Amino acid sequence: MTMDIELTVNGEHVRESVEPRMSLADFLRERLQLTGTHLGCEMGACGACLVLLGGKPVHACLVLAVQAAGETVETIEGLSESGAIADLQAAFHDRNALQCGFCTTGMMVNAHALLGDNPAPERAEIRDALSGNYCRCTGYEAIVDAIDATARKRASDVEAPA
Amino acid sequence: MKSPAFDYIRARSVAHALETYRSLDGEGVYLAGGHSVVPSLTLRLQAPAALIDLSGIDALTGISLDDGWLRIGAMTRHAEVAADPMIRDHAHLFHLAAPHVAHPAIRNRGTIGGSLSLADPASEFPAVALALRAEMEVAGHDGVRRVKADDFFLDIYETAMDPGEILQAILVPPVRAGDVAVFDELARRRGDYAMVGAAVQAMVDAGRVADISIAFFSVGNKPTRAGAAESALRGARLDDATIAAAQSALDADLDPSDEPQMPASVRRHLARVLLGRLLGHLGTTA
């Protein structure tokens, strides 16, 4: 069985024919060549595959492409190109919050969603939000630092506009 | 790993879903949030002929009050359970438990109906349903029936629903004056399945426990009411001696098995510690 699906990915209308068993992650990577969405465990444990579905972070390995029909998807490529996370990316760079980079795109998607919901999170809240994202390299501390620094910078930019 | 091939059908109504299930002759699987179904497919633990997606059925969505009873549609996502003001006010235990269910992104997809239908003994919501004395609204070919939570959870991954029946909603009895709820779990990491957890719904009147229901999870093959501990508490003043008596009574209530990662004696100990904390908390909340 194949099914025709239509959805919006990073602002572009997409129409494809897929097998129901194809995950949204495989769809993004193999059909749309959006390989910034990483696949680690393919069972919801590692968080490397996070994308925004209807504006909320979800595991693209646990959503079937057919379930995303009619929905809006944003991937790390969309967030990156729009400039929405430029400061977060710079903070990750500054703080050495990435080494191999495998977890980084999922971390960014999650951090972006967190700061949207809660612009001034406590460090404990940042840790809680990232509880489903594995990083095998950094030891997490630098990642929490980078997100914390981005939140503070955004708050001070609002108080004292350039 | 990748899933085996299957067909996919988006059900338009409960009747359509029931009919589709019947036509698949036992080879269909309902799909709600999919956060238990999809990993089981990629791990190739099951290979259904088709998934029947329940997410587009209006009758399974929405949260409403009817005659004091709160009706929570089965497709309500965990994140909505955490955030919804009606659930906070009329089913406070679900509100308290939701942030402990998995990680934030999983809570954006997983549904309360999926969690209760799956009946994982380590899950938070089945224990909450027990403690709240909630009822399940179950639809089948013969119509709709209501099943008390006490009669709903039968064993690991086993409920009183017949194959093909659909959980439409969870019904929570009216809030009473003096109702207090406390919830906690002991987990290695926030969002992990608990080593031991418990949900407590009580009515406290002038320092005395007028009524209480305590439900544990992750301590056996299904969520478990702690009847002996409840008896030790009912009518008693909530002081240290009563709490100690309730903790001792737990031995009669819980029967965890020895597991490689945790001997039964450790789990019993953790259950006593957790109950002590929760009852202490109840004393200060009431």
Ligand SMILES: Cc1cc2nc3c(=O)[nH]c(=O)nc-3n(C[C@H](O)[C@H](O)[C@H](O)COP(=O)(O)OP(=O)(O)OC[C@H]3O[C@@H](n4cnc5c(N)ncnc54)[C@H](O)[C@@H]3O)c2cc1C
């Ligand atoms: C990494 C990870 C961590 C998790 N941690 C936790 C945790 O700490 N605590 C916890 O409780 N859960 C946890 N979960 C499970 C998660 O909450 C599941 O999403 C949930 O239990 C099942 O809900 P669902 O909507 O995803 O159901 P699905 O996966 O779609 O369905 C689950 C089962 O119920 C059936 N079903 C679904 N809806 C209905 C219905 N309305 N009527 C009849 N049958 C139905 C399906 O056929 C299937 O058998 C975790 C999941 C993952 C991937």
Ligand code: FES
């Ligand atoms: S690949 Fe999706 S969570 Fe690991």
Ligand code: FES
């Ligand atoms: S930077 Fe390598 S896994 Fe996080």
